[in-house]
Amino acid sequence: MATIGIPRGFFFDLYYPEWKVFFEALGFDVLPSPETNKVILDEGIKIGVSEACISLKLYEGHVAYLVKSGKVDYVFVPRLLSEYPPSAFTLCPKFRGLPDIVRAALLDMKLPDVVLTANGDWGKKNGRLEFYIKVGLVLGKSKWQVKKAFLESQKMRKKFMKLLLSGYLPTDIRRILLDGEDVPKPQFDGHLIGILGYPYLVYDEYITNHIFDRLRSEGFSYITADMYEWDELYSILKDLGKPLFWGQSNKVLAAAMKMLKDKRVEGLVSLESYGCGTDAWIGKIIEQEAKGIKPYMELILDEQTAEAGMVTRIEAFVDMIMWKEKMAKKGVM
Amino acid sequence: MEGEDGKERGDVIVYIGVDIGSLTTKVVVTDEEDNIVFSLYERTNGKPIETLQKALLKVRDTLGDIKVDGVGTTGSGRYLAGLVVGADIIKNEITAHAVATTKDVPDVQTIFEIGGQDSKIIIVRQGIVVDFAMNTICAAGTGSFLDHQAERLNIPIEEFGDYALKSKNPARIAGRCTVFAESDMIHKQQMGYATEDIIAGLCEALVRNYLNNVGRGKEILPPYVFQGGVAANKGIRHAFEKMLKSVIYVPKNYGVMGAYGMAILARNSMAESPRESKFSGFDVAEKQFKTRSIVCNICPNLCEVVLVYENNKPVAAWGDRCGRWQEKIRPRVGKQKKTEVA
Numbered sequence: 001m002a003t004i005g006i007p008r009g010f011f012f013d014l015y016y017p018e019w020k021v022f023f024e025a026l027g028f029d030v031l032p033s034p035e036t037n038k039v040i041l042d043e044g045i046k047i048g049v050s051e052a053c054i055s056l057k058l059y060e061g062h063v064a065y066l067v068k069s070g071k072v073d074y075v076f077v078p079r080l081l082s083e084y085p086p087s088a089f090t091l092c093p094k095f096r097g098l099p100d101i102v103r104a105a106l107l108d109m110k111l112p113d114v115v116l117t118a119n120g121d122w123g124k125k126n127g128r129l130e131f132y133i134k135v136g137l138v139l140g141k142s143k144w145q146v147k148k149a150f151l152e153s154q155k156m157r158k159k160f161m162k163l164l165l166s167g168y169l170p171t172d173i174r175r176i177l178l179d180g181e182d183v184p185k186p187q188f189d190g191h192l193i194g195i196l197g198y199p200y201l202v203y204d205e206y207i208t209n210h211i212f213d214r215l216r217s218e219g220f221s222y223i224t225a226d227m228y229e230w231d232e233l234y235s236i237l238k239d240l241g242k243p244l245f246w247g248q249s250n251k252v253l254a255a256a257m258k259m260l261k262d263k264r265v266e267g268l269v270s271l272e273s274y275g276c277g278t279d280a281w282i283g284k285i286i287e288q289e290a291k292g293i294k295p296y297m298e299l300i301l302d303e304q305t306a307e308a309g310m311v312t313r314i315e316a317f318v319d320m321i322m323w324k325e326k327m328a329k330k331g332v333m
Numbered sequence: 334m335e336g337e338d339g340k341e342r343g344d345v346i347v348y349i350g351v352d353i354g355s356l357t358t359k360v361v362v363t364d365e366e367d368n369i370v371f372s373l374y375e376r377t378n379g380k381p382i383e384t385l386q387k388a389l390l391k392v393r394d395t396l397g398d399i400k401v402d403g404v405g406t407t408g409s410g411r412y413l414a415g416l417v418v419g420a421d422i423i424k425n426e427i428t429a430h431a432v433a434t435t436k437d438v439p440d441v442q443t444i445f446e447i448g449g450q451d452s453k454i455i456i457v458r459q460g461i462v463v464d465f466a467m468n469t470i471c472a473a474g475t476g477s478f479l480d481h482q483a484e485r486l487n488i489p490i491e492e493f494g495d496y497a498l499k500s501k502n503p504a505r506i507a508g509r510c511t512v513f514a515e516s517d518m519i520h521k522q523q524m525g526y527a528t529e530d531i532i533a534g535l536c537e538a539l540v541r542n543y544l545n546n547v548g549r550g551k552e553i554l555p556p557y558v559f560q561g562g563v564a565a566n567k568g569i570r571h572a573f574e575k576m577l578k579s580v581i582y583v584p585k586n587y588g589v590m591g592a593y594g595m596a597i598l599a600r601n602s603m604a605e606s607p608r609e610s611k612f613s614g615f616d617v618a619e620k621q622f623k624t625r626s627i628v629c630n631i632c633p634n635l636c637e638v639v640l641v642y643e644n645n646k647p648v649a650a651w652g653d654r655c656g657r658w659q660e661k662i663r664p665r666v667g668k669q670k671k672t673e674v675a
Binding site (some may be wrong): 034295308319 | 409424425426427428459460461462463464465467550552632633634635636652654
């Protein structure tokens with residue numbers, strides 16, 4: 001049976017489990033690319049356009065890795081136009097052009113065109129189902145078969161979302177749902193840090209230098225934008241008067257506003273992709289909103305981000321929060 | 334051997350703070366009241382371990398018999414230093430600097446710290462850090478920018494400040510990038526600007542760059558404290574005063590504040606949870622430490638791993654993303670990954 005490769009970038013962390021179930025229900029084998037490593041990063045930088053953000057370069061690196069491995073017949077590169085129903089917020093242009101960008105990047109490498117794609121307007125009613133049907137039809141399956149596989153995949157999605165909303169990281173959820181491992185339940189007691197940023201950056205342990213492990217070893221727990229109900233975030237946006245144009249940015253901004261009000265969260269760290277246009281906006285907006293309310297720090301990540309600089313900033317941020325608590329206990333404040 | 338107060342010298346309890354930066358090594362020894370009894374500021378010259386060992390010998394030779402009750406390390410070489418001296422506490426530079434400054438100037442609200450290759454701004458309110466930032470991407474607003482330009486102008490960096498103060502009309506020089514600063518500077522030289530005006534211009538360019546980049550979006554309020562190696566430069570201090578229209582306080586020990594902060598933190602830590610100090614003793618100066626860097630090619634990450642040997646026995650490793658080398662030396666529980674990948 002044919003094998004479908006799924007690059008570990010952009011949508012992977014939030015959608016891989018349901019995609020895996022969908023394709024397997026249709027009788028395909030599914031193979032993800034490995035976790036980001038230096039070879040993938042270097043490849044992405046080599047074939048990607050220099051102006052693009054680091055996350056797009058990483059995605060291209062993952063696609064190239066899959067194709068070059070020779071183990072896959074297709075690489076699944078969806079063209080997502082919108083997300084987050086019922087908002088129908090537009091996604092970043094790199095998502096709209098993704099299959100074309102990927103094909104152009106692979107052109108010089110003279111690799112076979114294995115891109116499996118379909119347009120997805122997920123922000124609209126039934127947008128998700130329509131997308132899956134298109135994908136299934138491309139693969140030569142009947143509408144009936146596809147609908148059945150879709151229902152299976154949505155069962156997986158439900159399980160995934162339940163774990164995500166209770167604070168498990170996507171990587172841990174994959175271990176639980178796909179590998180059948182036991183992972184300790186996330187704790188929200190003690191010190192909680194809000195981690196802001198797009199899922200494809202936040203959950204890539206290579207590019208963030210294992211930020212979650214580091215926080216954990218400092219005795220901190222964390223919450224990300226994806227761990228809040230979308231409906232809750234959406235209502236915050238409606239109160240804003242005028243939301244931003246880009247979908248993912250709206251989600252991060254709303255999560256920031258939520259975290260500023262969430263009594264459990266003691267500080268906010270925003271992970272941003274060097275070269276991301278929208279981050280330049282929301283970073284500033286969050287900075288203004290957080291001023292005088294909660295500690296806030298921006299970490300801009302790129303392919304050269306050194307471990308030392310990152311560690312120092314995280315340690316200092318964590319210290320700042322602990323120091324405040326210590327002084328409050330002593331009754332100084 | 335007896336000291337003046339009749340106590341055995343061995344009873345004099347001290348705390349050692351070490352700050353290994355990119356360019357310089359700082360060591361401070363304090364007594365039980367946080368008074369500095371010894372301080373040292375030296376170029377690291379790319380040999381952090383040797384420099385530190387020599388510094389420890391100097392501490393022993395200067396202070397004689399002392400009982401070291403706590404050691405703290407900071408700076409970019411804090412883990413290496415911590416290993417060599419046997420640190421009781423290892424902290425980042427932001428915390429270390431803030432602790433020292435609030436001790437010296439309790440009502441400080443803004444700390445400017447400019448070192449060799451990095452610069453920081455620390456915002457303090459009621460004695461605690463509430464915000465901070467470090468320079469990103471390049472070293473334009475740091476000591477090495479000045480070093481570079483001083484060299485180009487053929488003026489010793491020590492005299493830079495005096496030159497700057499002589500200027501009546503500082504030249505406007507782009508300070509965003511050393512490359513542009515250079516072309517700007519050469520242009521101004523060709524135009525016939527006086528050297529002191531160019532130097533004062535450079536100082537202002539650095540401060541402007543620092544406040545606009547590192548200090549961007551921060552609530553910069555007096556009292557201001559300026560520390561780090563660059564605080565020795567009167568020209569920079571003057572440029573800060575001119576731009577902020579306020580007095581800038583430079584602490585007496587401006588160059589070793591990070592180390593001083595670590596000595597204080599070491600004392601605090603030992604007082605909070607009394608225990609035996611891990612200090613390796615001054616004999617550590619005689620030990621052979623060697624470091625070796627290898628490129629690990631077990632996986633495609635090709636990490637540059639640094640291995641540290643004490644008398645030919647590996648004692649530490651870092652730089653490996655997976656923790657494989659660290660684990661070899663100090664086993665820990667790792668997580669297994671099962672999923673098959675391409």
